[in-house]
Amino acid sequence: MNVPQPDPDHSTSGGASRSHRRGWLLATVLAGLSAVGVGYWLSPSTVRTSVARSAASTDALATSRQVTAYRTASCGCCKGWLDHLRANGFSVKDHVVADLEAVKSSLNVPGDLASCHTAKVAGFVIEGHVPAEAIDQLLRQRPAVVGIAVPGMPLGSPGMESSLRSESYTVYSFGRDGSRRTFLQIEA
């Protein structure tokens, strides 16, 4: 009989369907955070700052550090991520939207890389709990990609801090054709 073998390398493109669903489950989870009854999130002072920033010195650089973010109203950890960006020298335009799905679709975010919020910076798409250091690297290198993403909601990522656990996770870059590769690996 036909015995399906697990895909040994589903961490990259081969596992798109698996990750596809996962991303959405997790994004959905995130969207519900406000229903918790403990509607707290970490204050900016407690957000992990990974990279010390020097002030932007030119208008062009200032423009490149303008983040336009889209999230749902109830997403607490989205706010935590935005605080992390602000603490790392980005300015943030925070848009609460009813149909985040449409935003992701219009910005070509692969479904399996999805998380709970989507943003734009300097022409790139930023999906999920991407740390500021990865965005800095993206802006320095300016690779030919649509954007970068942290799928799901790894514990320990900016906005998803937990005193109990942190997980290793991967920042992926993705192209218009759905291709993606590892952009930055963050160890727990």
Add this chain to the structure above:
Amino acid sequence: MVLHLGRRSFLAMVGGASAIATGSALLGRTAQLRSQASTGVPAQARLRSSGGRLDLELVAQETNVAIPGGPSRALTYNGLLPGPLLEAEPGDAVRIELVNRLSRPTNLHYHGLHISPGGSADNVFVSVAPGASHSYAFTLPADHPAGTFYYHPHRHGTVADQVFGGLGGVFIVRGALDQIPEVRAAEEQVLFLKDLPGEAGSSPMGMGMMLGREGAVLTVNGQVNPALTIPSGGLLRLRIVNASNARFWRLALEDHPFHLIATDGGAIEAPVELSELLLAPGERAEVLVRGERQGGRYRLLNLPYARGAGGMMGGRGSRMGMGMGMGMGRGMGMGMGMGMGMGRGRMGSGFEQQAPVPIATLNYAGSVTPLPLPERLLPVEPLPAPVRRRRFVLNHGMAPGLGMVFLINGRAFDHGRTDTSVSLGDTEEWELVNDGVMDHPFHVHINPFQVISRNGTPEPWRAWRDVVLVRPGETVRVRTRFDDFAGRTVYHCHILDHEELGMMGTLEISA
């Protein structure tokens, strides 16, 4: 057909001549290894009590395993995955010497057994340091129900990693259920369901502790797609244990219904025919399968199940039963191929949640005079009116000073705090409310409970359980009585990552 016990496991299986697995691959491999068996390790795959005593040693350690597509190393008891099958009878004295050869502390929980929560019985507050041992000793009550129970680590801080890493085993108590003639006539087969991480280096995207880690490799009794056999006309009794950290198993057998005869806590009153069976982590069931075909091969399938979606995107409380019907969000992959392809995500191959995955194969061999199903099983006495009602609200969130945590009634686990104090002998009704967006299977130690209603709908038949799934937006009412044993124990979400992240409370039973 592949086999994924480690070599040591194999040798041990050979040593235990009555090993439970009956897959043809296993037998073939056994023959191949027979010459090595005489030098094999002394571990046994099946240990039965005799003379009212069950005495054994369990060595927890990391060992090599040979699982196609799976990890090269796993956490095992006595080199076995699953650990040795333990069998005892009501009234038996059980002594287990747990030897910790792991790198982190561990302990043992006798999931579902009605024994003392204190001392060296089902005491989850015991911590056995690396290199140390602990002597567990307890006596099963003389009226302990027959059933399929489950031993696994329960040391807070390491339990999820150790269960996900492979540790666990089945503890059968034999009694009245086993004496029912139709049940007794059935061939018996344990199905220990465990998903394991894929090969080193393959890190899945997105699925982390937040939702609960699932492994890519689905195993039954430590094997990938083992063979089961049934004669035409025969009865097969499956004792099924969900031994996963977070994966739900939604089972269906091609062209064969299940006839449920027991839930977590033992027999139900009469068989219930099911086309599929959903088991949350820690949950068990016993089913009879009738050999009502003339021959052929039939796949035991694990069907897709989404355990954390519909709540927000499909509206709360609008789901249908047993893993069917979810939200309609893009690409959420609900059901058998439904809901997919709505978005732009590429459809790779081989993700078990997107399509049914065969986890075992039922083969016909021979025939017997058709065996009947039992008409009646055992009484399940209704519990008296509760003396007290309590409410437990399950959710997760960002808490000041803690960050992301999982909560019961707004509090994350603190072993030094007593969350719920009850009196020995009291019957209570607990209202379990899932206010979040992910499934939470709620487990209570020491005393089983009966589900009274789900979202106000009365449970159609009585059953003893110790795990009940509470879906997002759902309120489940359960009734329990704190019988026989005073002491301190716990209740928690049996998605063990959620337990580790705080979704556990302490229960003090006072005489």
